[in-house]
Amino acid sequence: MSILARFALVLVLFICLRGSEGGVQTPPSWVSGGAAAAATKYQTITVDQSGGGNYTTIQSAIDAIPFDNMQWICVYVKTGIYKGVQTARRSKIVRRSFEKARKFARSIPCSVKTEPSSSVRFKNEPSTSIGTLARRSFVFDRIYFYYYIYIIFIKYIYIYIIFIKYNKHVTYPAPRILISSVQKKKKTLISLTSIQIPRPQASLSAGHSKLEVFEVILHFRCSEQVKIPYDKPMIYLKGGGKRKTYVVWNGHNSIETDATFISEADNVVVKSITFINSYNYPLASNGHNPIMPAVAAKISGDKSAFYRCGFMGVQDTLWDDAGRHYFKLCSIRGAVDFIMGSGQSIYEVIKVQRLLLFFYETVWVAESPLFYSVSTISVIAGFLSPQPGFITAQSRDAASDLNGFVFKDCNVVGNGTTYLGRPWRGHARVLFYNSRLSNIVVPQGWLDGDFIGTTMKDLVFAEDECRGDGSDTWRRVWWKSKLSKEEIRRLTSKSYIDEEGWIKNQAFNMLS
Incomplete structure (x- = not known):
């Protein structure tokens, strides 16, 4: 030879x-x-x-898939x-x-x-x-x-x-x-x-x-709302890459029914697709549509996993509604409460990016190389200045409820300022663990709410082993949570959402 x-x-x-x-x-x-x-x-x-x-x-x-599908x-x-x-x-x-x-x-x-x-x-x-x-x-x-x-x-x-x-x-x-x-x-x-x-x-x-x-690079622009109903489980929805496969819809009249992507079934795996609510995204200096809830994805089924997916919007981008969910290497963009809901979810290897408003006047930000260089949660609340934005709005109702958002090994970067979160319900729970927080995070870190029958101490807003200019907790709100090492270990372990091993038994993992 x-x-x-x-x-x-x-x-x-x-x-x-x-x-x-x-x-x-x-x-x-x-x-x-x-x-x-x-x-x-x-x-x-x-x-x-x-x-x-x-x-x-x-x-x-999806409509062609049989109801109550078992494979x-x-x-x-x-x-x-x-x-x-x-x-x-x-x-x-x-x-x-x-x-x-x-x-x-x-x-x-x-x-x-x-x-x-x-x-x-x-x-x-x-x-x-x-x-x-x-x-x-x-x-x-x-x-x-x-x-x-x-x-x-x-x-x-x-x-x-x-x-x-x-x-x-x-x-x-x-x-x-x-x-x-x-x-x-x-x-x-x-x-x-x-x-x-x-x-x-x-x-x-x-x-x-x-x-x-x-299709390697396919330049088609056609609009579609996608819904997986509750009686069509076990679907593996695979795209050609989150920079190449987009599902775009501009629904905004009802957050319950107008999301770009609605998943109600159990056992759903999605890989390499970006979901966009285009009602007021991308942002423009003239602002054609008002800033209001416009959901890119609503996830209500149990045992749902997302790999290398993108979610883009301005307010209420990702409604992590209910059930156990796993997000890995995903990109989530928004400005106000753009990760919200009562899901029991782990978000791994994520980067939060905040971009100045003028950037959107020259290029469609969905295509920004910065957005795809790593997995991202992009905060785009620069247009709110001097008011900060909010990354999370978690809605745990009671202290006995298991749900909560865990952000593990994440990066929070960009321009402008943002809170890590505020509560949607009186026992909201959010943890940032081993994450890099840049100076876009306001010193207070968290904002409280006013809920009947609960106090600020009922909220579980915590950070542990974080680093970066925005990770200094000495100016955080006095009521922020200090979790025990055992509680942190329990929340950051994959068993928090995966006690029976459903993740490894799903389609993407069985074929990878």
């Missing part, structure tokens, strides 16, 4: 094993039927706005911004940009088929970021384009080697690379939008292959 071939093989293994949410990912291939179904007991439903999946909307896929079903949501009316479309395949890629393809067992296109124009524009969609120079577009082609082919070789090793009768169709023309503010923007990667079926001995479509 030549040195070049060895280097290529090492690069293949590194890229494929490294994996990252922002890169090219292949959806899980769960099946139903035969021995494979008996072993995995999973099914998958694909949602693709462009018609390449089973459904074009998330809600239609895990994955709803795989291709990348895109799910609003209501589609304003972008795919183009034909472009020939002129594939010459170098074609030469590279000849050396491996796959090919690129192209057709001429008159619907795509290459236009030189200033390099200005608009999230994952960018106006770039023509030269940069070509570099960006070929980068993804090479990664696709490398992953293709990896898949080819692995599966041919176990079954020599498997055949693979050639991948196709598509480019779409996207209109935004009367400018033509060009980006790689769709990659079709071959993946084998579960029954390899059949000698066939199945073509899975995975």
